[in-house]
Amino acid sequence: MRFAAPRSPSPSPTRNRRHRPRSTFAVPSESSSEDEDDASGSESASSSEGEWLNHRPEPPKPRREKSLAEQWAREDTLAAVRRRINYHDPYEEWEKETRQEAFRVARQKHTQDCIQQRNARNERRAQDEQRSAALHEQQLKEVESQLAAMNLQKQQEEAMLRAQWKERDRQLWARIDAVIKQEEERRRVEQEAERKKREEEERLRREAEEKKRQEEERKRKEEEEKRKQKEKEDEERRIKLAAAQAEKEREQAETEARKALGHSTAFEDWRRGRDTLRTLKAGPMKTVKQNKEMKAIWSAGRRAITPKVGQLTSDMAVVVRVSHELVNILRPPQAHPPPIYIALLSSLAKAILMQAETEVTAEKKSAMPLAQLTVNLLTSLEGFADIFWAKLCQRAGGWPVPIAIPANDTDGTTITPQSMRKVQGFRDTDEGSEVLGDYTSRVTGILRVYFTTLVLPVNQPLDPMFRMDRYWTYFTRMLKDPQLLESPVAAQIMFTALDIGGLHACAVWGSQWTRLLALLFEGVTVGYHGLEGRLIGGKAPEGNASRTRLQLEVERIMAAAST
Template identity: 45%
Template structure:
């Protein structure tokens, strides 16, 4: 470390005196720096390293050298130069003998620094040794770990080699076992072949003997059969002649009877047709064909033209948005039923009473009115499929408000009937759906499914049964609620239709095999069964007896052919029918 500190002024008065007169720009010929230079410059590194004793020796040597020079200067120089030289020598002597505290401190500091440096060097060497020892220890640990890893790898390889050796030995043992087995199998197979040859030879000899015996017996049997055949032919010929005479006689009598029965049946059908026409009754087939015809006209001549016209479609959508929420707001109280009926009639806005009854008219108001009625019928049926399926008591207000619409909205009975037969199939009639439509066009697979009331061909039976049962519950509720205005309703929605429905259903055993029929019978008995007993009395009890016989013994007395079939849904519905009949008869 270097230190630079100003030197203290010299106490010598002669030095001070001569310094005043000395030229500051003139340098000493002795090469000794002046006091001003010493005060400005720091001690050099060489001077800092010299001790005090060495400084005194240097001063003495300089004094000795200065003496002969002084003599020489006195001979050749002026007094002024001599004075300067003397002043300089005095200054050097004073400098050589003067003790400077700063220099002593600097020397002591240098010594302390040297001692501290040696201590730091010793500590650093100790740390280096410690670090070196630690590094050696870590290197030793790494070498030990590497050694352990290599030992483990060698052991693993040895273990793998042992495993492979054992596996190879096992494969060799299995190979030799398989080889021995194949060799013995070949030996046994050769023995078996020889045994089979002997058996075949013995069997051939036995069959030859049996064949000879069989041929002998066949010859004897053939001769006997030939004699019997001739006798039987003669007997058969005689019997055939007798049977032919009897058959011709029976055919003549049967043909005469069939002609008589056909004539009587034709007369009966003509009489029944006249009676039905006079009474306003129709057959199940006529009802189905009329429903299909109404549905086709409703789609092609009403809904399509209205939906194709943007203005009419907007009016239809407004009516649908007004009608559908009202149907969903029904509750089972008279005030709600009356209020909803009035609101819906106002929304539908029926045409004047003298409007034409033909669906083919193109009057815009008439088309929108009929399309709105179709939307109303669809809303009622959708409500029946959802709400009534979940809670059967909700069918009461829905059936009552539907009966009000049927009695007060013109053309609504036909549209509601077409929509009902569309979504429930032929079950509202009831009728077995034929293979062709009302116009004679054959059904495809999808068309036949829709005609039977299925949403799609693969609709599950349980889902289809619940939907149809919900709609039919509303239909039977309409029949029960229509007694209040019987004359205002269409014949398809009067109470008499209830009796006609069971008469048609029981006359078609093919329908009774379906689980849907059993469920509909239960719904009909649950809605109106007890009331029907009060209306028709003993005749209704006979119908109940026939239904109970179909559910317990079999349809038309056929064992095993029970009402509803053998499906789980049919069995459950059949049980409900039995319980409901017992409840009605008990009441």
């Protein structure tokens, strides 16, 4: 901003003409011009002196004298020009300095105002963060109290069911023993009747045919031995059938109880993922790809999903914002047709898992926002749990279950050696097949997100595949399968699981978890299942490194639990 004052028509007090210096570029005075005229006149006169002798001299022109006013006017004009050229105005300098000083004062005041505003904003932001932290802590305490009540109720129900199972097993075996005793008594009575009949016949034969007694006795003994052998075989067969029937009834009872509790076997979990993936490819994905309009809508949604997943940061506000945006993409005001909705769920699950393969492998902390996003989507999107589980099994093989890949697929087809690597989750690139180290790192990154999802607090129950009890189920299944324990991937995955939720599991299951960790420690130091030398992770170099990390993590958790 410029600051200026109007110029006064009167001259400044400092503008004194008497002190103005004279300019060196001055107009020559009249006297000098007159002298020049005289000099030029004398030169012309001397040059034409000869001609004057021969010609008649002309009379000289009269010189006009300038008036005094004209001389003064010319001197004033010359003096004004000299003053205009060399004069330095102090007023203008003062005016310029005043403008600069005003600009400096205004800029300093503006800087102070900006600093005060920034300090005020920082203080308000800190107050907001304190209020949010207090609210979060209060909500966390409420969730923990609810979870404790739910766990207590669950333990009571499990104890009641165990008592019922024991009573049922006792009654079942009592009935089996009663049936066996009844059958033995019946056979004894029949044998006694037959024996008496044979004795009577023998007596009659001895009386009638004394001569043939020895031969008949020999034949009778042979028949007796054969009959006893047959009876023994029949008895053993009946006992085996009764035991098999009892085992079948016990397994059926366990299956019904497991279904009542929402539990499932490893093969059932594996079949759920494979069947969902097969249905997804043959149904919605095939329908969408064959229809141009549906494919265009699906492609647009997929292009919108991938950047949103890539925007995740550790800031919870960003996670919540991205979750809402993704839900809005999949559930717009005008709902998508079912095939497009399911196809978009598949693309969303794939984007999350690919983000886990790239970012979590490089930075472990990236698993937390991805897991929180997954939990938010599992509670908001219908059907996302089945699709996410199917894509998880597709990209990580049987490790999310965990299960050793069987020889036959869930639809009964035989898995060939060429397709086995694909079912296990290995990726083939232009450079060749994926090596074990890259495969282990990629699968570990995916499962780090999965384990983090299991231990995160939630405000509503999730699908059984993503609940906290799956954490216990995962370790029990892993420890009872020698084929899984021999793989180097197993040691690295269990280390990752303990790194995420080992201490939390110790607080949830207490001494039971401690005993499980003792079995795990024995498997990495002595040998699993009592087999000395059969260590978890096998004998490969990758297994040695993963086994060492797993041992150190178990020791750290045990030390923390004992304090």
